Amino acid sequence: MDLIHIRDLRVLTVIGALPHEQEQAQPIRVDLDLHVDLTEAGISDELDDTVNYGLVADEIAAMAADNKFVLLERLADEIARNTLRFDRVEAVDVTVTKLRPPVPTALESTAVTLHRRRSDVDIPMLRPHEAIIALGSNLGDREGFLRLAVDSLDRVVAQSQVFETAPVGGPEQGAYLNMVVKIETALDPFALLRRCQRIEANAARQRVVHWGPRTLDLDVLFYDDVTISSPELLVPHPRIFERRFVLTPLEEVAPERCPDGWRDTLPPDEVTPRGQLRR
Known part of the structure; x- marks a missing residue:
């Protein structure tokens, strides 16, 4: 320390x-x-x-x-x-x-x-915040980059299995591995965003083409129950309910966050379960 x-x-x-x-x-x-x-x-x-x-x-x-x-x-x-x-x-x-x-x-x-x-004097930490983060990768060691992200985030209390999904939008590119994690964190939303961006940088993420391929992508979907609208951060993430590849793993981690009947309203994008992230 x-x-x-x-x-x-x-x-x-x-x-x-x-x-x-x-x-x-x-x-x-x-x-x-x-x-x-x-x-x-x-x-x-x-x-x-x-x-x-x-x-x-x-x-x-x-x-x-x-x-x-x-x-x-x-x-x-x-x-x-x-x-x-x-x-x-x-x-x-x-x-x-x-x-x-x-x-x-x-x-x-x-x-x-x-x-x-802190444990000696029985003073608890401040109430941790709950954040839900979507992870995706379609370049290089996809599963390795997901593992890097999970290991680098604050206390992970729940995580979905990994899904392989076809890319949506953007240029022609390879399939993604996607998953969602729920964490407890003492970071405020913007500090959490900076943490996510640093993890992406550690995975050699390059922001060259909009919606282009990437080694690692981390999106803050939810932060407690707050709403944030700023040039840097939008919470809840504005396109959650349009993306089957987000809602499918989200349902495993926080089903209460998914809208009723979402499976019947979204187009049937290919989302294939790959099992739990291997350690």
Whole structure:
């Protein structure tokens, strides 16, 4: 896991076991290491794909200033819990340093360091979003490219079998392998679109001819129950209900998304089942 470092955050807070320490705020220093997967941010250069360390620092400073603590251990644990509430943070290392310990010996500071994971403190991730994505390939190692896509997407909770279909529209080209997957993701719709485009690029997808052959094609069909209409993304996908090669695998993954009687209304395009995607 990658790391985001927050260093030397200075906060005034009431902390200590002695009576006078519970009457006046004193300075502490907080250092954090946030364990985060920064793959998306490293590629996209988008703030939404990382953790905003400024917001983390503000949250920790406000929490410490507004509460009283006896032990550094208790304060450090509370800092960890607040940090783990930020989406994408899977674990955190917290060091809290007391800069003026009230002891008679010459002592510059004292500190505690703890490590907490999201699972340790029973803080669930934010509710994941459900997305349904159509996959297609008709160039090169078609099944290998589908497997690449499935392995590269977020948590796949359901997937259809693979279907071989004749091309619809565009120039003369070979048959496609198509399938549909349902995933759970913490990405917003546009970050998910960027993820799909990067997966296509990893499969050497080239956008030369409209509706032309391609090594890999990923279309976001649904994202929760939201409707998006923008130049970059249309959700639900506008041509879902015109395509037997989409509806056939979609029916295996999310039959409730298919319109009633669709098999009787669409032209009988050739869609041949090929079985489950081989690992």
